Amino acid sequence: MSDVSFVRTEMLPEQAPPASEVGLIGWAKHNLFSGWFNSILTLVSLYAIWYVLSGVLPWTFQSVWNANSLTECREIMMATWGSTHGHACWAVINDRWLQLLFGFYPSHLYWRPILALVLLLVALAPVLYSDRVPSKLLIFTAIYPFLMPFLMWGGTIWGPISAALGFVIGWGVYSALSKQLSELIGMIGSAVAALIWWLLLSSYFVGALDSILPIGIEAVQSRQFGGFMLAILLGVVAIGVSLPIGVVLALGRQSDLLIVKYMCVGFIEFIRGVPLITLLFVASLLLNLFLPPGTNFDIILRVMIMMTLFSAAYMAEVIRGGLAALPRGQYEGADSLGLNYWQAQRLIIMPQALKISIPGIVSTFIGIFKDTVLVSIIGLFDVLGLANAIRADTAWNGIYWELFAFIGALFFVVCFSMSRYSMYLERKLQTGHR
Amino acid sequence: MTTLTDPPKEQFRLSMLLYDTRYRSATIQVIALIGFMLLAAWIISNTIQNLEALGKPVEFGFFGESASYDINQRLLEYDSRDSHLRAAFIGLLNTLVVAVLGCITATIVGVMVGVLRLSNNWLIARIMTVYVEMFRNVPVLLWIVLAMAILIEGLPAPNAFRGENPTASMDLFNSVAVTNRGVYIPEFLFSRSLGDVHLFGASSLRFDISLDLIAFLIVLGGSIFSMRKVSAWAAAKQESTGDRPKTWHIQLGILFVPLIILMAALGFHLGYPELKGFNFKGGTHMRNSLIALWLALSLYTAAFIAEIVRAGILAISKGQTEAASALGLRPGRTMRLVILPQALRVIIPPMISNYLNLTKNSSLAIAVGYMDITGTLGGITMNQTGRELECVLLLMLVYLCISLSISAVMNWYNNSVKLVER
Structure with a gap:
């Protein structure tokens, strides 16, 4: 019997995968053209992207930056490109950006809101990045709530x-x-x-x-506040004050004390059931009626109070979700250690409940920050109110895309960074075994 | 013999109110209640004093007075001689119209975007991410005002449709006119109409119900009932014999034939908008304010709904999809029969709160001049009569009722679809 069998003794060298499976082509085949439906979707989206970009890019970059009115803008466009369509007139932003940012705040005092903002970031740093910033800075965080009004109002x-x-x-x-x-x-x-x-x-x-x-x-009157500064001011105050109130309300709603519980439930459900704009009406029209005759305190403070109450109710619901998600054993464990109510809340319950509710808390923050534009409806000159005033101005009558793109970009930057930060925080605090 | 004596009865001491946990909770509650009542009494007495100083006692008589302002977008007939109550009622209906339209559109767009964000197609998933982030991170009021500005400044005026060489033309086979004064769409007309029923006589809440609509709904209800019967019959047949008879053509027939017969009997035709004089006449006129509000609210809320749908689908473990594939289900059926029914349980509660948010955000109508309940009761009526307290409190009450009823209905629905465990 002749030995015809062949046994390979060494491995074959690894071969390169087929060209259609690797690189750009392979990626496109798997991610863009994996079937007829996906191919159609890809083509449609490519067309949509091209359509949008072909409009937006020339509009953004072939634009007029220096002009005193829309008519002047249009004349420059006519002279340069031969048409007034498809070109932005950023001159309006160039002309009014300081007003859009600061409202009617005295221009020689612009350093004060800017300093307040910078110090805000410093004060937030030990809270937001507790692992990288020395915790001694927390003393400054405690001082900041008193420093900020001093800087803003003087x-x-x-x-x-x-x-x-x-x-x-x-x-x-x-x-x-x-x-x-x-x-x-x-x-x-x-x-x-x-x-x-x-x-x-x-x-x-x-x-x-x-x-x-x-x-x-130098003192600055509240009616001189405006622009994006006002949005940040209202947002920061509402966010900062509503978190502790929200925690208290959530604890009240979860508590065994019947009367306290129903007072909290009533407050939360009432606030959540009405739109913010009605609460702002209360701030602008009714709050003075509720206070002793003769008290007349300023509209920005009244708006701050109502916005804080509004966001506190939402915050309470978010935190209650976190409290409800904690296993019963955590409460019982705290009891068995002999901790009293506040110790148990502070050391065991709240750290975990707040961690669970971070995404909800941050989205409430984002929501309340976005809702600050509603103050333009009750006549405060926040960034949207100023935009409406600029549009009503004869020089800029008829302009809208540029203004709204600018305002939208301001809000987008702040809100988007908040949501990214919450994702970072969630990852950092992630202790689950998954 | 030993005697058992009761332990000495503990005497109640005043300090136990503070130190004994059995009594302390009562103490806290009583203190909280007293504090709350003091606060309420303080506010009420302040309000009474302030109102007396202003010479405006609380009363609701102004509701009967003539409103003397016009509401241009309305469902029911109304003119400026009608009362403030009637104006508020029209405003309430306007709120409900935009809320219902918005919720439906937002759900459709949101579900589509949410599913497409999870698509295998890299490009479409990225585009949808951009859409969601763009709408979620910019205030809804900005979108509403922008939509209004685009509609007013960007669309052709009615006179652009006129003349030998019009610069604008009507869309959809000459039936829809999109102008800067609003969109004109064809209206439903019946040449042999059954007429209307007038409810509530001449009171402020009077409204007419078209009998044609009622007839349409009755026939539609009957058809749907019969379609259910047919599918029940098909299911029974499948149980007993193993094959399911094809019923889709019967179903379609049952659905459409009676409706078409009814429409023909009533003499259904469309009334097209036509350019007459300076403006379009005929057809249904949807004002810019309504369209801007509707578009902006639904696109904004859709971004949130998309995230909810995506989270709901992601919450279903991958094993479910794999098991469905192992059973030989196609991706579409996997989605419909396995994933969605489970995902709905996760999706519905946050969806409810988004519907509520949309309804509450519809109060921003006041920024574009759409006359909803905020624009009528909380806007012109309040400014004309100067009764801030009554108007704002009633406005809050109305929204509270709307919110509570939406959440009641949706919670009932949620309870009926949720999986029953243990």
């Missing part, structure tokens, strides 16, 4: 200081009373003491100190 420095003193007094009363008597009395006492300070005593304190030691910077 006036005497004693106002913010006395507001801060209210918190110090409240804390002092709390720590004294809770040691002596009970925690509950401490909390009530501190709230009462702080309220008495703010409502009754602080005005005398400010007046007295201001006459002795007048330190301050």
